[in-house]
Amino acid sequence: MTTIKDISKHVGVSVSTVSRALNSSGYVSPEVKRKVMAAAEELGYIPNETARTLNTSISKVIGVLVPDITNPFFPKIIRGIEDAALEKGYRIIIGNTDHDAEKEKKYVEMFHQNNCLGIISATWSIDGPGANSRIPIVLLDRVVDDSISVQADHYKGGMLQAEHLIDSGATKILLIQGPDTYSSFVDRYNGALGTLKHNNIEFSILEYGPSADPMGNINDGIIRKYDGFICPNDLLAYRLLNFMYENGVEVPAEARVIGYDDLEFSKYVYPSLTTIRQPAYELGEKALKTLLEYKDGIVTDKRNFDVQLIKRNST
Amino acid sequence: MTTIKDISKHVGVSVSTVSRALNSSGYVSPEVKRKVMAAAEELGYIPNETARTLNTSISKVIGVLVPDITNPFFPKIIRGIEDAALEKGYRIIIGNTDHDAEKEKKYVEMFHQNNCLGIISATWSIDGPGANSRIPIVLLDRVVDDSISVQADHYKGGMLQAEHLIDSGATKILLIQGPDTYSSFVDRYNGALGTLKHNNIEFSILEYGPSADPMGNINDGIIRKYDGFICPNDLLAYRLLNFMYENGVEVPAEARVIGYDDLEFSKYVYPSLTTIRQPAYELGEKALKTLLEYKDGIVTDKRNFDVQLIKRNST
DNA sequence: TAATATTATGGAAACGTTTCCATCAAGGAG
DNA sequence: CTCCTTGATGGAAACGTTTCCATAATATTA
Numbered sequence: 161m162t163t164i165k166d167i168s169k170h171v172g173v174s175v176s177t178v179s180r181a182l183n184s185s186g187y188v189s190p191e192v193k194r195k196v197m198a199a200a201e202e203l204g205y206i207p208n209e210t211a212r213t214l215n216t217s218i219s220k221v222i223g224v225l226v227p228d229i230t231n232p233f234f235p236k237i238i239r240g241i242e243d244a245a246l247e248k249g250y251r252i253i254i255g256n257t258d259h260d261a262e263k264e265k266k267y268v269e270m271f272h273q274n275n276c277l278g279i280i281s282a283t284w285s286i287d288g289p290g291a292n293s294r295i296p297i298v299l300l301d302r303v304v305d306d307s308i309s310v311q312a313d314h315y316k317g318g319m320l321q322a323e324h325l326i327d328s329g330a331t332k333i334l335l336i337q338g339p340d341t342y343s344s345f346v347d348r349y350n351g352a353l354g355t356l357k358h359n360n361i362e363f364s365i366l367e368y369g370p371s372a373d374p375m376g377n378i379n380d381g382i383i384r385k386y387d388g389f390i391c392p393n394d395l396l397a398y399r400l401l402n403f404m405y406e407n408g409v410e411v412p413a414e415a416r417v418i419g420y421d422d423l424e425f426s427k428y429v430y431p432s433l434t435t436i437r438q439p440a441y442e443l444g445e446k447a448l449k450t451l452l453e454y455k456d457g458i459v460t461d462k463r464n465f466d467v468q469l470i471k472r473n474s475t
Numbered sequence: 476m477t478t479i480k481d482i483s484k485h486v487g488v489s490v491s492t493v494s495r496a497l498n499s500s501g502y503v504s505p506e507v508k509r510k511v512m513a514a515a516e517e518l519g520y521i522p523n524e525t526a527r528t529l530n531t532s533i534s535k536v537i538g539v540l541v542p543d544i545t546n547p548f549f550p551k552i553i554r555g556i557e558d559a560a561l562e563k564g565y566r567i568i569i570g571n572t573d574h575d576a577e578k579e580k581k582y583v584e585m586f587h588q589n590n591c592l593g594i595i596s597a598t599w600s601i602d603g604p605g606a607n608s609r610i611p612i613v614l615l616d617r618v619v620d621d622s623i624s625v626q627a628d629h630y631k632g633g634m635l636q637a638e639h640l641i642d643s644g645a646t647k648i649l650l651i652q653g654p655d656t657y658s659s660f661v662d663r664y665n666g667a668l669g670t671l672k673h674n675n676i677e678f679s680i681l682e683y684g685p686s687a688d689p690m691g692n693i694n695d696g697i698i699r700k701y702d703g704f705i706c707p708n709d710l711l712a713y714r715l716l717n718f719m720y721e722n723g724v725e726v727p728a729e730a731r732v733i734g735y736d737d738l739e740f741s742k743y744v745y746p747s748l749t750t751i752r753q754p755a756y757e758l759g760e761k762a763l764k765t766l767l768e769y770k771d772g773i774v775t776d777k778r779n780f781d782v783q784l785i786k787r788n789s790t
Numbered sequence: 791t792a793a794t795a796t797t798a799t800g801g802a803a804a805c806g807t808t809t810c811c812a813t814c815a816a817g818g819a820g
Numbered sequence: 821c822t823c824c825t826t827g828a829t830g831g832a833a834a835c836g837t838t839t840c841c842a843t844a845a846t847a848t849t850a
Contacts, residue, residue: 161609161806163805163806163807164806164807164808165806173829173830174829174830174831175806175807175808175830175831176808176809176810176829176830176831176832177828177829177830179807179808179809180808180809180828180829183808185808185809186809186828186829187826187827187828187829188827188828188829189827189828189829192828192829206584206587206588207588207806207807208529208588208590208805208806208807209585209588209589209590209807210525210528210529210532210534210588210589210590210805210806210807211529211805211806211807211808211835212806212807212808213525213807213835214523214525214526214529214805214806214807214808214834214835214836214837215806215807215808215809215834215835216807216808216809216835217525217835217836219525221568221589228554229544229550229553229554230547230550230551230554230739232545232547232550234550235544235545235547235549235550236545238544238569239543239544239545239571242569242570242571246578246581251568251570251585251589252568252569253536253566253567253568254553254557254567254569255557255566256554256557256558263561266561269521270566272521273521273522273523273524273525274524274525274536274566275523275524275525294476398740398743399743401743402742402743424545425713425740425743425744427717428713428714428716428717428740428744428745429740429743429744429745430743430744430745430746431745476836478835478836478837479836479837479838480836488799488800489799489800489801490800490801490836490837490838491799491800491801491802491838491839491840492798492799492800494837494838494839495798495799495838495839498838500838500839501798501839502796502797502798502799503797503798503799504797504798504799507798507799522836522837523835523836523837524837525835525836525837526805526835526836526837526838527836527837527838528805528837529804529805529806529807529835529836529837529838530804530805530836530837530838530839531805531837531838531839532805532806
């Protein structure tokens, strides 16, 4: 392992000069700089990030918290973050919290231990461990009080869901609630709810129970009582469609189903799923940029993204 | 930020004693140990991993390389790795290479910079940068010469694909090749090829072209020439099924399609996809365990996983 | 009783950087 | 000709650990 010291010996200057040459900080004569660069190349020098971090106590690592990377919505976000990060020389550590406050806490502690420069979190217990985090945090698709966040316009998304279902002829709608601890789910729920009420349409609500799986409350009887279904996300919609298919419910003739997220697979399920697209990749990108600015004390205001109805065959 | 030094002052012993007490290494009187632990708790001490890493030059971070986290096969693997890692106090940094040797090289260098303890890679240029990596590497679902690897029995997987298609009545089969730089794809291809030949069935091969997207060579004419399709993975099968649906080809009556991977969504596409399941999560778990053993000089031999036919409605 | 282990502790070096400070030469302003 | 700025360099401290070594007290063995 070649170090700065090896270079200093090789060139015949002090380590401080080498450091300055390598980082283009402070005064170094062009001549010496050239020699140092050449030596670094020749000796195959790779800077030791650990030492650098220890000294400056700021690493180039960013902690990313998601509920579960297995939900395809998150890999897309993560790619957005990662690609933007890589470009600026940062790297990310990912933690899956499984909505578990303990795991979340463990990860936040780990991020601290590693002197992470910041955290981007798509999951955050309301009064959770984030409260006493020393490092800057950007919330993703999640609004809590006065923290910095990047999100899509979910209220509008919910409105679009309800409007479209009504437009496509639904008369009795089941509004399926998502987890009520996430503002992104609460917003889309409220958006849909408001629109349903405003249009005086008949509807019921399937509350998000403690089981955390709405499909547990779905059965043949319930399904035949409605002709329109608003799902909190695409994943649930897939399962609902599957259930309907198996129970011989014709979609969209007898029942219309709308999802939320527009995962890549929504084109391929049967019938292809009408849904609300949110720009996951861009959300990730923006979150990273926001974090980087935020740590430098800059707070941009435009951090909201538009959502969009994607019409397919399930409505 | 409380450090070991703060604890040493607080208790009135030297830093070395504190270090020994905290790590239970070397001699420390029970009395002192108790006091140190109490002080650590009281002052909210969190060990600085960076300093520890600098000193020992081994961090608790493991680099993970995948082609693209957006393909749902990989998040599953990653969860396997991560869950196992977390349990043992390790964390992972993920890099998406997009099959790009440059990116791969960049990440490997980054892993070195961060003193990563090891690398788990599901993507590796044959004579790539791995060649001169100082840190231990475990290959995932990828066999290269004499390196340590963990993989599923893809040859058998390919055989199962072909066998099942024949059993389900296919008479003219199109075997779609995957990227020929990955042993996992080559093996399943060879498995299928061998079985097709052995059964004297009529078949053609759709080679993996430079475009890297077999769908580019699929058209209405080709589709109607065969009644059985062997896909290198589920993702491609989804798109093929979609294409058939749009072109009015009845599956499985007119054409049978089999995928590979058994992604979660294969249940939900239309028609639900018959495929080969490989135990992604377990593969990840095993890869981590293997890496941890390998770095300690232990090399286990049983690193192969069985695959399994999952029969659904596309055949 | 003397020699040797065993237990407990502290001092200091080391890991590889960055950065502050001191030194010194050369060039420009008065 | 002196004073001050600017450019170039090196020495050394600092970041927070771990670990080697030395010292000392106590316990064990011959």
